[in-house]
Amino acid sequence: MKRVVVTGQGTINALGIDVASTIQAMSESRCAIGQMEFTDINRLNIKIGGQIKNFDPKEYFERQELSLYDRFTQFAVFAAREAILQSGLIFEGELSHYSGVVLGTAGGGLQTQDESYRAVYQEGKNRVHPFIVPRLMNNAAVSHVSLANNLKGPSFTVSTACASSNHAMGQAFNLVRSGAAQVMITGGSESMLCFGGIKAWEGLRVMSHDGCRPFCATRNGMVQGEGAAIFVFEEYEHARARGALILAEISGFAMTSDAADIVMPSIGGARRAILAALKDAKMNPEEIGYINAHGTGTVANDKTETSAIKEVFKGHAKNLMVSSTKSMHGHLIGGTGAVELIACIAALKDGMIAPTVGYEKADPNCDLDIIPNHARDKKVSAVMSNAFAFGGLNAVIALRSI
Numbered sequence: 001m002k003r004v005v006v007t008g009q010g011t012i013n014a015l016g017i018d019v020a021s022t023i024q025a026m027s028e029s030r031c032a033i034g035q036m037e038f039t040d041i042n043r044l045n046i047k048i049g050g051q052i053k054n055f056d057p058k059e060y061f062e063r064q065e066l067s068l069y070d071r072f073t074q075f076a077v078f079a080a081r082e083a084i085l086q087s088g089l090i091f092e093g094e095l096s097h098y099s100g101v102v103l104g105t106a107g108g109g110l111q112t113q114d115e116s117y118r119a120v121y122q123e124g125k126n127r128v129h130p131f132i133v134p135r136l137m138n139n140a141a142v143s144h145v146s147l148a149n150n151l152k153g154p155s156f157t158v159s160t161a162c163a164s165s166n167h168a169m170g171q172a173f174n175l176v177r178s179g180a181a182q183v184m185i186t187g188g189s190e191s192m193l194c195f196g197g198i199k200a201w202e203g204l205r206v207m208s209h210d211g212c213r214p215f216c217a218t219r220n221g222m223v224q225g226e227g228a229a230i231f232v233f234e235e236y237e238h239a240r241a242r243g244a245l246i247l248a249e250i251s252g253f254a255m256t257s258d259a260a261d262i263v264m265p266s267i268g269g270a271r272r273a274i275l276a277a278l279k280d281a282k283m284n285p286e287e288i289g290y291i292n293a294h295g296t297g298t299v300a301n302d303k304t305e306t307s308a309i310k311e312v313f314k315g316h317a318k319n320l321m322v323s324s325t326k327s328m329h330g331h332l333i334g335g336t337g338a339v340e341l342i343a344c345i346a347a348l349k350d351g352m353i354a355p356t357v358g359y360e361k362a363d364p365n366c367d368l369d370i371i372p373n374h375a376r377d378k379k380v381s382a383v384m385s386n387a388f389a390f391g392g393l394n395a396v397i398a399l400r401s402i
Contacts, residue, residue, distance in 0.1 A: 003236035004176045005402060006247040006345065008089075010082025012075050013227030013329045013339050014050035018082055022329075022339075023346050026354040027375045031328050033211060033223050039118070040195040046207045049193050050225025050330025068131055069144065070109035075228035075335075076141035076189035077148055084149060087232040088244060089183060091150045098181050100153030101142045102172040103230075104164030104188035106334030107197060108157075109136030114196040141189050145230075153181050162294070163255075164188055164334030165229070166387035166395035169341065170253035172233050173397075182235050187338035189228035198224065204263070206298050212331070214295035214324035214356050215302045215370045217363040222296040225330020229338035248345045249402040251382070252281025258392030265301050265388055270308035273394035277384065278312075281398035285313045288320065288398070289380030290347045292340045293370075294388045295324025295356065296331055303365045305386065310368075321378065323356045323371040337387040341397070344383045348401040351379040 009019050014032035016022035025032065036049045057066060057074050069077065091099050112135040119125045134140060139157040146155050154175055158168040165188025172186035192198075201207055201224065208221035239246055254276030258269035278285060294305055310317045325343050332339055343354040352375055359372035385397045 001177050002179055004173050004233050004250045005236050005239050006231050006250065007234045007239050007244045008083040008087030008232035009229065009247065009342060009345065010079040010086070011227065011229040011339060011342055012052060012055060012079050013229070013332065014052055014225050015329050017055055019342060022342055023352065026325060026328060026343060026346065027352050029355050029357050029374050031357050033330055036193055038194055044195065044198050044202065046198055046202055046209060048223055050223065051193050052226055068134060070112045070135045070140060071191035072105060072109060072189045073141045073144050075191060076103060076230065077144050079187070079228040079230040080145045080149065080185055083230045083232050084185065089232065095182060096150045096152045098153050099151050099183040100175070100181055101145045101151050101155040101185045102158065102168045103142050103145070103186065104158045104168035104334045104338065105138055105141060105190055106159055106161050106164050107190060107192045108138035109140055110192050110197050111194050112136040114194040117196065145185055149185070151185060159334065160393045161389035161391055162331070162333055162336060163387040163389035163393050163395040166337035166385065166397055167255060169231070169338065169397060170255060170395055173250045173253050176233050176235050182238050184233045185230060186233055187228065187230040188335035190332045190335035191226045192333060193224060193226045208297060211358050212297040212327045213358040213360060214293070214297045214327055215363060215366040215368065216359050217361040219297045219299065219302065221298055223330045225332045227332055227339060228335050229342055231341065246402050248348045249400045250397065251283065251400045252277045252398035254280050255395045258394070260392055263390050265304040266392060267304050267307045267311065269392055269394050270305060270388050271311050273396045274308060274312045274386070277396035277398045283382055283398060286316050287382045288384050290321045290353055290383045292344050292383070292385045293322050293324045294386045295326055297326065301388065305388065306366045306368055317368065320369060321353050321371055321376065322368045323354055325354050327357045337385060340385055344385050344399055347380050347383050348399060351377055353378055
C-alpha cells in the first residue's frame with residue numbers, strides 16, 4: 001500500500017476566499033455567521049447563515065463558463081485553482097491519465113433548481129435555460145474541475161448528506177493508496193443558501209435562529225454555510241521525487257452505517273467509525289491530539305458524539321482537544337468536512353487549534369476540552385476529522401504530520 005500526502009489546498013467559505021484568510025480568521029476566533037441576503041428571505045423563519053458575500057464570480061470566470069456553472073460549481077473550480085497552484089502540478093501526458101477528481105456534495109446545483117422552479121411555477125414561464133440539467137447535476141463540479149485541469153483518471157461525485165466530502169476524500173485516499181491513481185483532486189462543495197434550500201431545512205426543526213453553539217448547554221440547533229475546500233492528494237514518493245511541499249499525510253479512513261434511524265445519530269455507528277479509522281491508520285488512540293468534531297450544535301449530535309469519543313479514547317478523552325469550526329463558518333452540509341480538513345492541517349502544520357466559538361455554558365453531557373471561544377497554540381502530530389450524516393452514514397479521516 002502506498003502512502004498518501006496532501007500537497008495543495010484551496011478554499012472559499014464565509015471566513016475567507018482562500019486558505020490563508022480562512023486560517024487567519026480561525027486563529028482570530030472570528031464568526032462569519034450573520035444575516036443572509038437572497039430573494040424571498042423575509043418569508044423564512046431562519047435568516048442567518050455562513051454566507052459568502054465578498055465573491056463576484058464575474059471577476060474569476062468567463063461569461064460562457066458562468067452560463068454552465070451553478071454557484072456550487074463556481075466554488076469548486078475556484079478552490080481547485082488555489083489547491084493545484086500550490087501543488088505545482090501540471091496535468092499533462094501520462095500524469096493526466098492517472099489523476100482524477102472525487103468531490104462531495106449533498107445538494108448539487110440547488111441554486112439553479114431554485115431559480116428554475118421560481119421561473120416556471122411563480123412567474124409562469126414556459127421556457128428555462130437550455131443548460132439547466134448540466135448546471136444542476138451533482139457531478140457538474142467534478143466534471144468542470146476535470147475539464148479545467150485535464151484530469152482524465154477516475155472521477156465521480158459522492159453524495160451522503162453531511163458526510164459527503166469526508167466520504168469523497170476517503171475514496172480519493174484509497175484510489176491513491178491502492179495505486180489506481182497517482183494524484184486525486186478531492187474535497188467538497190455546497191451552495192444551499194437559497195429560499196428552497198433553507199425552507200426545506202426549516203421543516204426538520206434543527207436550525208438555530210440565533211447562532212451555532214456546539215457542545216454548549218444553550219445550543220439550539222445548526223446554522224448552514226456555503227463554500228468549498230479542495231485538496232491535492234498525491235502518492236508520497238511521487239511528491240518527494242519532485243520536491244513538493246507536503247502539508248500532511250492522510251493515514252487512515254473508515255466509514256460505517258448506523259442502520260438505526262434516518263435522522264437520529266447513533267453512538268455505536270460513530271464509535272465504530274472512529275475505531276476503524278484508528279485501525280486503518282495504525283494509530284493508538286493516545287496518539288491523537290486533536291479532533292475536528294462533527295459538532296453541529298444540535299442537542300442530539302453533540303451529546304452522542306461526546307459519548308462516542310469517550311468510549312473510544314477512554315482516559316485519553318480528557319487530554320484530547322476537540323472543536324467544531326461549524327461555529328464559525330456554518331454547516332456546509334456536503335462540503336463541511338472539506339473545510340474542516342483545513343483546520344486539521346493547520347493544527348498539524350502550524351500548531352493552531354481552531355476554537356469552538358459562541359460557547360456560553362458547560363453541558364455535563366459534553367464534558368470534553370472543546371477549545372472554547374479562543375484558538376489555542378499547541379503542537380500535535382496526529383489529528384482526526386469526524387463526519388456523521390443524516391441517514392446514519394459516518395466517515396472519519398485520520399492525518400499525521402510529516
